Amino acid sequence: MELMTLYWILVGVMALSALSEMIPGLPGASIILVCILIWSVATSFAGIGWSIGLVFLILILSAAVEFLATYWGAKQFGASRWGQFGALVGLVLGFFGLLPALPFGGPIIGVLLGPFIGAFVGEYLTRQPVEGQSRVQVALRASVGTVVGSFLGNLIDGLLAVVAVIVFVLTTWPFASSLMGG
Numbered sequence: 001m002e003l004m005t006l007y008w009i010l011v012g013v014m015a016l017s018a019l020s021e022m023i024p025g026l027p028g029a030s031i032i033l034v035c036i037l038i039w040s041v042a043t044s045f046a047g048i049g050w051s052i053g054l055v056f057l058i059l060i061l062s063a064a065v066e067f068l069a070t071y072w073g074a075k076q077f078g079a080s081r082w083g084q085f086g087a088l089v090g091l092v093l094g095f096f097g098l099l100p101a102l103p104f105g106g107p108i109i110g111v112l113l114g115p116f117i118g119a120f121v122g123e124y125l126t127r128q129p130v131e132g133q134s135r136v137q138v139a140l141r142a143s144v145g146t147v148v149g150s151f152l153g154n155l156i157d158g159l160l161a162v163v164a165v166i167v168f169v170l171t172t173w174p175f176a177s178s179l180m181g182g
Contacts, residue, residue, distance in 0.1 A: 069149045
């Protein structure tokens with residue numbers, strides 16, 4: 001395969017992967033990392049400098065962003081450890097399609113709703129009513145915090161992925177364009 005064709009295929013896959021990073025559970029950052037690695041090996045690391053190394057590191061660290069943001073959101077909205085644990089269990093069960101309330105939609109729907117359902121169940125089963133609020137209201141508030149945090153984490157992950165693709169193109173374009181003779 002011609003290197004320039006490979007370059008455009010990899011940039012296209014990276015762009016789609018950056019967009020998919022906005023959806024929980026999809027491996028956008030991992031696919032971008034694999035594309036960078038493929039290009040690096042195919043070109044014997046030509047045009048790959050410290051900036052691509054930094055992007056590589058940022059994408060690896062961004063994996064923790066979603067979990068930290070979900071934790072932060074749950075904490076800000078008053079979720080207890082049981083609510084946070086329930087959100088994590090809901091995320092895992094949702095991803096594998098093991099939530100009985102979700103017989104359709106696969107892992108994307110499960111990953112979107114699993115943390116909400118898990119946080120709600122964890123809070124509802126362990127929390128006492130707060131003054132002026134029922135257990136349902138307390139659990140619902142914690143569940144909303146979990147979803148808000150997860151959304152923010154996905155947004156940050158998506159932005160980091162877009163930056164990674166832009167830096168890759170800006171860094172590798174001089175070498176790639178020289179392959180076309182320009």
